[in-house]
Amino acid sequence: MTVVWDAVTSLWAEPAGRNPPARGRGDRVYAALVVAGVVLETVLRRDLAWRPVAVVFGCGLAVAVLFRRTHPLPSVAFAFGTFAALDVAAFVAGTEPMVLYSGWVVLVLAYSLFRWRAGRDAAVGLVIMAVAVGVSAGTDFGGVAETITGAAVLLCAAALGVSVRHRGTAREQLVEQAKLHEREELARELHDTVAHHVSAIAIQAQAGLFLARSSSLSGATEALETIDREAARTLAEMRTMVGALRDRRKQPAVVPQRRIADIERLAANSTDSLRIDVELRGELTDLPPALEAAIYRVTQESVTNAQRHAQQATRVEVKVTGSATTVRLTVSDDGARTTRTPNQAGYGLVGMTERVRLFGGTLTAGPNPDGGWHVRAVLPRQGSAT
Secondary structure: OHHHHHHHHHHHOOOOOOOOOOOOHHHHHHHHHHHHHHHHHHHHOOOOOOHHHHHHHHHHHHHHHHOOOOOHHHHHHHHHHHHHHHHHHHHHHOOOOOOOHHHHHHHHHHHHHHHHOOHHHHHHHHHHHHHHHHHHHHHOOOOHHHHHHHHHHHHHHHHHHHHHHHHHHHHHHHHHHHHHHHHHHHHHHHHHHHHHHHHHHHHHHHHHHHHHHHHOOHHHHHHHHHHHHHHHHHHHHHHHHHHHHOOOOOOOOOOOOOOHHHHHHHHHHOOOOOEEEEEEEEOOOOOOHHHHHHHHHHHHHHHHHHHHHOOOOOEEEEEEEEOOOEEEEEEEEOOOOOOOOHHHOOHHHHHHHHHHHHOOOEEEEEEOOOOOEEEEEEEEOOOOOO
């Protein structure tokens, strides 16, 4: 009983699936198949009872399919409730029950309920389905095996919905973790960059303070004391902020701040089987250090992905082009054609996209028409992390 109660409690507390897709072509195809199936059954089946009712009910099932994501519980209640009501009506009238083969679509409705709705709605729907199966078995009992098989098929549809839902939730959590990790790395780089400049300010302020005191310039002394005090406070607050962002369970590695020029060093990773060519051109001076670090990290991740995943590739080409307003980065390889989509490219791509967006830029990735994979990023020259 404890296990059952825990399962019920867990189901009841389950949140609704996020961002269910809008009604699409697949839903219309399902609805059309249901209507076509009902029409064919009405015309071809001689054993079909209550033909006019079957047509109306079949059209109702088609409508329920169209609302299976936005209103899955009413759709399930209509489908299973009507089936149960028709079985009771046939039992009372003493006629054969209406067996509609197109009713297979109730499996899709059950799947949608457990895929998209909250646990409370799923629990209510489970009760409705159980009652409908019980009524069907009570009014037209076809044997224990048939009843158990029907219930098992419904439970499989529901279990599939739960499984897909949990898988989607797990992926969303991994994506969020990748974004948070990238933000943490960016915060660390920003801290290193700004801390360098603020430290210089503090040193200059201390030197100026010494000179001002030597010359007895009270106004300069007061101003330099303010600079010194504010610089120290800024450093302390920044360390506190970044410390809150970091994972305290892990000791972060101390690495030097990367710049655009460091991208050329990636060519040193070339091997006999995979050559890495780097080309830097245009206006690439006087860029904000944090922006240079972001471009380097995106390049490094793209090259690493090519080394790991590009099949039959012999060359990776890196181009960084600077203009008066933007910096463009292109990383491409000459590997074999791939059917992999950007959504299947892993969470490194999520991190790169998050980093570029934080600087107000855009990033696209995907297969080249002639084979291989490409990554293109465009960042504003004076981009700043937000």
